[in-house]
Amino acid sequence: MQITQMASMAKAAGIQLAALPTERKDAALAAISEALQQNRQRIIDANQKDMAQAQSTGLDKPMLKRLLFDEQKIAQVCQGIKDLIRLPDPVGRTLYAIELDQGLELYKVSCPIGVIGVVFESRPDALVQISTLCLKSGNAVILKGGSEAAMTNQVLAEVIADASIQAGMPTGWIQLLHTRQEVSQILALDRFIDLIIPRGSNQFVRYIMEHTRIPVLGHADGVCHVYIHQAADLQKAIRILIDSKCQYVAVCNAAEKCLIDQAIAAQVLPQIRSALESHGVEIRGCQRTCSIIPCSPASEQDWYIEYLDYIITIKVVDGLDQAIEHINTYGSHHTDAIVTEDRPAAARFLQMVDSADVFWNCSTRFSDGYRYGLGAEVGISTSKIHARGPVGLEGLVIYKWKLIGDGHIVAPYCGPQAKAFTHRILNRDCPL
């Protein structure tokens, strides 16, 4: 099938999905979960072929770990689907209602976005997770996984499609692409695809962002800062810095940079150094840092880099305003924290740091949909429109305006004798 034809089928399926009631979608989700369990041997067999192939081509260990899709992973994704079924339907909510005039009522109602393109690297669980999130929110989905997981993804997509279509979902709502060339093609299909969600490494996400005009929900880098203000409680500061840096280094919300006020630098840097080094963290420092503690000098490039490793760059700053400016210039607008006991300083930091997540006296690692209580995480966005930070199901919906009249026309409301609108807020849901 041609890619354009697949995308056009997805668009048509999306229109059908938009009109389905919650119960029907939830029943399809339950059917998917059951089918994944029933087909688990088939899935595991396919995955073992992918694994064998990957080992023979010398894929590194972390990649192999992400590629593995075993009994435990199947149980995990099925649990995820059960949790998703319990979440409220994000579609069909009346967000605002107003009477324009007698008998003429306007309702702003949430609805699916349409067709979501999802491009992800090795992890096959991303396929299950994102496609079920799309189904719950009434969106059609076009998926492309990493080629190293091709056989696993093929079986997963087939199982999900078969089970959901049997449960009454429209044919074509889920489509799997197979080649890199097809990815380039879908990135150009802004006529059919309304949103792209890329899941994978920062280089990968940046590639997607730079090669499409379709809106992208996601983030390339997580260059997160912990700023230790001169009025910081030092014990809190060290605890937060160590957790932010070391609790899990390979993730986007781990701290990569530490800023410290000049006024306290000489006093606190030695303790910070010993705490970091006891956790095996390599320190790179600005000139002032290097004059206080022994460490390797940071290059200009260091301030932009997401290490995802036991490395941190430390900069001594003149004070709050320089810290804010540094973060806004070098950061990735993901998650940044201030440690201070000075409330006005914290307020200023939270207001002026231009990041999705701005924290006071807590670890950057809290920046996560599950921890935020969103129930399901679609992704973490550093975009400035639509959805920002950890995004739950609400990131997969938009709204439409429904206006209900009884023969109303605009002419009487125009001109010198114009009738006035009542513009009376209504406290009720859209009746249709």
Place this chain on the structure above:
Amino acid sequence: MQITQMASMAKAAGIQLAALPTERKDAALAAISEALQQNRQRIIDANQKDMAQAQSTGLDKPMLKRLLFDEQKIAQVCQGIKDLIRLPDPVGRTLYAIELDQGLELYKVSCPIGVIGVVFESRPDALVQISTLCLKSGNAVILKGGSEAAMTNQVLAEVIADASIQAGMPTGWIQLLHTRQEVSQILALDRFIDLIIPRGSNQFVRYIMEHTRIPVLGHADGVCHVYIHQAADLQKAIRILIDSKCQYVAVCNAAEKCLIDQAIAAQVLPQIRSALESHGVEIRGCQRTCSIIPCSPASEQDWYIEYLDYIITIKVVDGLDQAIEHINTYGSHHTDAIVTEDRPAAARFLQMVDSADVFWNCSTRFSDGYRYGLGAEVGISTSKIHARGPVGLEGLVIYKWKLIGDGHIVAPYCGPQAKAFTHRILNRDCPL
């Protein structure tokens, strides 16, 4: 000044603006309104030079009318600013608050988007309107108007910048570009510009949309439909069709197409024809239409065209589903109406027509921010994310997540002995 430098200044000014209290912004808006009045002779003089130049180059009458900026237009934009001052500040609203655990509270708070790029054609009032909307919502703005209004725009931008900066707004929050070349340059500055709002003809908007990766808030076409369902009240149908088509033909929410159910076509088409023709509307029809009433045959292209003129294309459809499919295929996802007394048919139409505004028994011409009671209209969007349909000030804001702790770290919430989150909804505003 280099464009990149201007954009970088705007970015820095935007950060400052984000932290300003409502009173300061409103005071600056009042100062702008006063300065426009005080400088009205200077503005009118500049505009007369633009008008003389435009007449000498043979600009057509509608363009000249849009270019004119006289005493009355100044009074209008000043009234607009007064109305804007009275609107609530869209920034700093707590949209959601949740306790993650004791002493660890998360707040989702609305904030400005950052830097808005506005590209508009001849109307100088667009400059005043959009820049003041940006100021109210805490955004910096980079403007480029039509070259035919260059002198008027220069004076307006100077007056607005001077008055607002004297009133304490950050230098560089409003910037005016002067050449087409500069527009191409800003379209590439996605590092500094967060959103583009184009105002002008459909070709112009489409050009912008196709030449930038910055998100665009707007619409290219308004190919709006009135669908007369077989259960329509014919008198309502004719009234709504005439208002939608003729009340003001040159606007994006005017109807360009009419669909009529096969079951009633033979009966109603003659009456519709006579009503349309009495308003001077040329009819182009599908084959079935042409077999019932005398009219010129529509080409395939006709179904896509926004005439903005006294022309309409009529198609006879088999029924509701064909009408929905036709609108979703050929329409521009702007505003589409159904006329029917059949409630389930209306519900299905409103749910499955993939447009920003879907209407039942009323004119497409209601699709407008003022009529919707939004207070101020930023534009009408046919985008599928962020903001859709008529967009008020809320389209110029996004949100950030503020997490307030007291030394909280992630480690205790991880692993087999993980502490549980409380995830208790809070009914209070963010304290910072």
